[in-house]
Amino acid sequence: MIPILNQEPVSVKGPKKLACAVCGETSESAESRMVRCNVRQYRDQYFRVDRCAHCQSLQTQRVNNLAEYYANYPIREQKLGFFFRVWYGVILEDLVKAGLKKEHTILDYGCNQGLFLDFLRERGYVHSTGFDPYVPFYNNPATLQRQYDWVISMDTIEHDEDPVGFFRRLNGLRKSSGRLCVTTPRAEGINLKDADGHLHMLHVPYHVNVLSEKALVRIGREEGVDLVSRRDTFYMDSWQPATSYAFIASLMAYGGNDVDLGYEPPRIDLFFKHPSLLVKLFLGYFTDPKKKDHMTMVFGGRS
Numbered sequence: 116m117i118p119i120l121n122q123e124p125v126s127v128k129g130p131k132k133l134a135c136a137v138c139g140e141t142s143e144s145a146e147s148r149m150v151r152c153n154v155r156q157y158r159d160q161y162f163r164v165d166r167c168a169h170c171q172s173l174q175t176q177r178v179n180n181l182a183e184y185y186a187n188y189p190i191r192e193q194k195l196g197f198f199f200r201v202w203y204g205v206i207l208e209d210l211v212k213a214g215l216k217k218e219h220t221i222l223d224y225g226c227n228q229g230l231f232l233d234f235l236r237e238r239g240y241v242h243s244t245g246f247d248p249y250v251p252f253y254n255n256p257a258t259l260q261r262q263y264d265w266v267i268s269m270d271t272i273e274h275d276e277d278p279v280g281f282f283r284r285l286n287g288l289r290k291s292s293g294r295l296c297v298t299t300p301r302a303e304g305i306n307l308k309d310a311d312g313h314l315h316m317l318h319v320p321y322h323v324n325v326l327s328e329k330a331l332v333r334i335g336r337e338e339g340v341d342l343v344s345r346r347d348t349f350y351m352d353s354w355q356p357a358t359s360y361a362f363i364a365s366l367m368a369y370g371g372n373d374v375d376l377g378y379e380p381p382r383i384d385l386f387f388k389h390p391s392l393l394v395k396l397f398l399g400y401f402t403d404p405k406k407k408d409h410m411t412m413v414f415g416g417r418s
Contacts, residue, residue: 131165136323137278137330138170145171148307153314154189155373162319164307170330173302175319177276184320185249192378195230201358203234205350206298206411210265213344213413214294215240219264222246224285225271226253262288267296273322279334286338286414294415295340301347302327304408314372315364316408328410340414349409354400361403362395 133144144165152160163176178184193199207215215221217239223231226245229252235243244263247253266289275281282297289295300316302325310317317325326334332342352360363377369389370376386392395403 131163133165133167133174135167135170135172136174136276137172137326138167138333139279140167140169142168144168146307148310150175150307150310150314150317150319152184152319153317153372153374154184155371155375156187157184158371158373164310164317164319166302166307170333171302171327172330173305173307173317173325175317175323175325177323178320181320188321189375189378191228193228193230195233198358199230200234201353201355202351203231205353206231206269207235207238209344209346209350209411210267210296210413213296214415215265218242220244221265221267222258222263222288224266224268224288225274226250229253231267231269259288262290262293264290264293265296266293269296269298271299272297273299273318273325276323278324278326282331282334283338286335286340289415292415294343294413295335296411296413297331298350298409298411299331300325301408301410303329304347304406311368311372313406313408315367315374318374328412331410331412335412335414341416343413343415345413346411347407347409348405350411352400352405356397359395359399359403360406361399362392364406365389365392365395365399 131144131147134141145168147163147165149161150164152158165174219242221235221240221243223243223245226232226247227250229245232243232245244258245253246258266285268285272278272281285295300322305313305316305325335342349360351363366385367376369385370382
């Protein structure tokens with residue numbers, strides 16, 4: 116059974132001695148904040164988040180029973196419907212600009228239920244393979260015994276306690292001429308003083324390490340790859356109706372700001388209570404300023 120931790124948000128008393136898992140430096144944290152969990156079942160639980168004074172990455176307090184939090188993880192309810200086809204199209208456009216071709220071999224590392232793989236195959240990228248150690252169907256060690264033209268890891272590195280080792284494993288799976296794409300929350304774009312505004316990027320306690328862009332680029336450089344292309348806004352943001360990040364974020368916030376809302380039947384009542392949602396439904400992509408709290412980074416070049 117999961118214990119109730121910090122049911123009420125408490126102020127953080129002073130800096131903490133932080134051993135950063137991203138850059139390896141140990142120092143007092145630059146800032147700290149108690150942040151609530153955005154999964155409805157645990158919404159009354161708060162976890163400390165600290166920012167590294169050296170690389171600006173964010174680190175969430177560790178919990179010993181993290182596997183229990185994943186037991187009824189709402190994100191596993193994702194389906195490949197209209198919304199994800201639109202958002203995956205945004206990613207695919209970035210990948211094609213960075214050199215992805217239909218004849219390339221592709222590994223989606225941390226593929227969850229394989230939705231992006233299904234999307235890629237629909238679009239003609241038939242040499243696509245997935246690996247996920249937590250999904251039996253995709254937990255095939257033989258998948259990791261070869262190298263690929265493209266290794267893609269979407270919103271996975273932030274869940275790993277050793278992000279440097281995770282990046283190294285990914286990089287070892289690409290061919291010397293290949294590309295590595297990592298999508299993940301971007302620490303520089305997250306204002307801890309407005310934690311509620313970035314609740315789904317912080318996603319405590321699941322997101323153990325939220326990397327800064329400069330730290331991720333440095334890790335790549337140290338692992339022998341250069342940055343080929345970047346996006347510093349969320350790929351879940353499109354001009355098509357109901358698919359803008361501004362609309363989705365507002366809908367979630369008005370509905371309680373729990374991630375579960377994204378996988379439940381639409382809350383039509385929210386449109387009557389908050390008419391501004393109708394404007395964001397159609398124009399959110401064009402009218403709202405872009406948050407820069409997520410990044411899509413493509414690496415390659417050196418072996």
